[in-house]
Amino acid sequence: MKADVGAPISTGGVGALLRLPVYGRKIGGAAEYVIIPALALAASLVLFGIFVGLFGKNPLDLYFYMYQGAFGTWFSWQNTLTRAAPLILTALCTALPAQLGMVIIGGEGALLIGALSATSAALALPDVSPWFVDIAMAVAGMFGGGLWIALSGALRQYRGVNETISSLLLVYIALAILNYLVEGPMRDPTSLNKPSTREIGAANMIGNIPGMEVHWGLVFGIVAAVLSYILIYHTVFGFAARVAGGNIRAAKVVGLSVGKLILITCFLAGAAAGLAGMMEVAAVQGRTNANLAAGYGFAGILVAFLARQNPLAVIPVSILLGGIGASGGLLQRRLGLPDASVLVLEGVIFVMVLASDTLYGRWSFFKGKAG
Amino acid sequence: MNFDKISRRRMLQGTAALTVGSAFTLQRAAAADTTVGFIYVGSRDDYGYNQAHAAGAAALKGMAGIKVVEEEKVPETDAVEKTMESMINLDGATLLFPTSFGYFNPHMIKMAQKFPKLRFEHCGGLWTDKDPKNAGSYFGYIDEAQHVAGIIAGYSTKSGKLGFVAAKPIPQVLRNINAWTLGAKLANPKVTTQVIFTGDWSMPVKEAEATNSLVDQGVDVITCHVDGPKTVVENAARRGAMVTGYHCNQSVLAPKAYLTGAEWNWEVLYPRFVKMFTSGETIPNFYRGGLKEQLVKVSPYADMVSAEAKKKADEVKAALTAGTYTIFKGPIADNKGKVVIAADVSRGQTDPELEKMDYLVEGVLGATS
Secondary structure, eight states, rough: HHHHHBBOSHHHHHHHHOBOTTTTSHHHHHHHHHHHHHHHHHHHHHHHHHHHHHHOOOHHHHHOOOOOOOIIHHHHHHHHHHHHHHHHHHHHHHHHHHHTOOOOOOHHHHHHHHHHHHHHHHHOOOOHHHHHEEEEEEHHHHHHHHHHHHHHHHHHHHOOOOOOHHHHHHHHHHHHHHHHHTTTTOOOOOOOOOOOOOOOOOGOOOOTTTTTSOBBBHHHHHHHHHHHHHHHHHSHHHHHHHHHOOOOOHHHHHHHHHHHHHHHHHHHHHHHHHHHHHHHHIIISOBGGGGGOOSSHHHHHHHHHHHTOOOOTHHHHHHHHHHHHHHHHHHHHHHHHOOOHHHOOOHHHHHHHGGGGGTTTTTTHHHHHHO | OGGGGHHHHHHHHHHHHHHHHHHHHHHHHHSEEEEEEEEEESOOOOOSSHHHHHHHHHTTTTTTTTEEEEEEEESSHHHHHHHHHHHHHOOOOOOEEEEEEEEEIIIIHHHHOOOSSSEEETSSSSSOTOOOOTTEEEEEOOHHHHHHHHHHHHHHHHHSSSEESOOOHHHHHHHHHHHHHHHHHHHTOOEEEEEEEEESSSHHHHHHHHHHHHHHHTOOOOESSSOTTHHHHHHHTTOOOOOEEEOOTTTTTOOEEEEEEEEEOHHHHHHHHHHHTTTHHHHOOEEEEEETTTEEEEOOOOOOOEEEEHHHHHHHHHHHHHTOOEEEESSSBBTTTTTEEEEOEEETTOOOOGGOOOOOOOTTESOOO
């Protein structure tokens, strides 16, 4: 049974976190992947309730406000989905290379480079139709972000540089490039106290999804997640990637081109984060400035690990974390809890989900059904 | 309807429904009092920018009929739009103070257009007549307080070397560095201010490194313009240097090193705005002021500050308060020797040229780019 769950990857200590499961083969197995995380989540909420209770707040109030702030009203839902939208795309930046056993944590850098590339594309095309500008922005954003993470992949493949470290360091380089361009060559001279690029123009802004106040990034994120799922679990490429992730030597022995797999997967991962950056520019900020470094890339790492690197699971987990973010404000306002309490909850969930890893394959209930 | 048939149970149900109904009305009535929302980009107890605003919000809490709701650590993304909407939809806020500079455009503007009956007040002074009329922007001439603190710094330094840890070389920051240095030069024309830019508003590690490096160079009075001066103040004090504070009073962090400081005075402004709002008076869309309008203040001087320094600082403070003193009065040269304000030119606080400041005055060691 254990083998079905996926073999640990041989990338040392971090690799142990990454068991790459084969989903949906057996009904029992699928149920396991829903019930165990749900139990972990419930346990986290109980623990967090106790934690909040120790500070003299009523845990029932806590649960009520969390529900109300995240999912209780139509407005709360939109608030949650707005926050979830960039997370789906940045989580894919970690989840895709994870199939190859790589731990990429530099989604923030790809997002920033994607945003810069997209803004440059829009500013370079002043008098063309908005449709064309937006497509150019998306292509430029995905290309920029893709190259950024492919750089980490190339360093690992050709120079043996640890991709976790290199992708993280590339975040700081991306931020430095962004600050340099925004405060220097690309600066709008009228942006005195808030150095920014020129605006891409109201006509080029991508609006909201009709009927709701959530921008199109949510739809793009869901489409990208579904495509990633199909790529990983239903194509030869994805199968090859998973084989290489399981045992890189075995993959080479059977003649898989591991280098190509790494570069392409990293490029796709970076493209997802780059698209998130493009959406932040085209749907929210309207220009590039330091506001873009809001930590979506880093939050995406958490989402990917909670989703156990499954591209489809990234969607509900993003919505969950978006909901926690949305309800965090209400907790501050109604219960007087500091902002850090939300981080405590996210930390508890993270630990519980990782700890619950040990439960997979141990319950005869699931085995019986599966067998 | 046959009244005889109304059972006792029905009766009770009816009464209960009425009670619930009236409870709702009561709640509505309470909500009809003014709810004011405050949004901070960092944490409310950062001993800096956000704490200064939170102190202003706290000053409203005693006012009758005013309810204050607050949210901290809200990034300058669409998250702040949703926070504003959440305060409006779920808390009934009618007056909002998104306090961070980056909240203004496009976030607050978008919300002001969406909720034309509500009032939005932003800190930073960015409003122009193209922006919605139910939005406003206020700011304080804190360089006046920096100028006074600079005088104290100039009298207190023994090495003649001052230090300034700054975030970014933008007009607002340059204006503070220049005003502080010009103040110090009133005490001792030979002082120099070494400036170090950290590159961003909240970079505690770089701020600590900058502070250490300044002390290593012989600097003995340090100030800063970053979001949370805590790191700079504590590190400077630990290394035996003196400090003048910024944003709010940091004397509790370094009682033996804190000479004075330039503080915001939102405790005065926010009750003023809320009174205007509740009495139906329109809050000016563009509101600015300095020591005279009580938008900024100078921390009480420490005991170690010399009598001479206190006297000169009080003199200038009184003149600034009376409106008879100009900080940026020519001739002023920049640190490359170029005259930036000619001998016969006097740039008062409202002069738009000061908003575009892109130079460091003579005596400042450092470059804007």
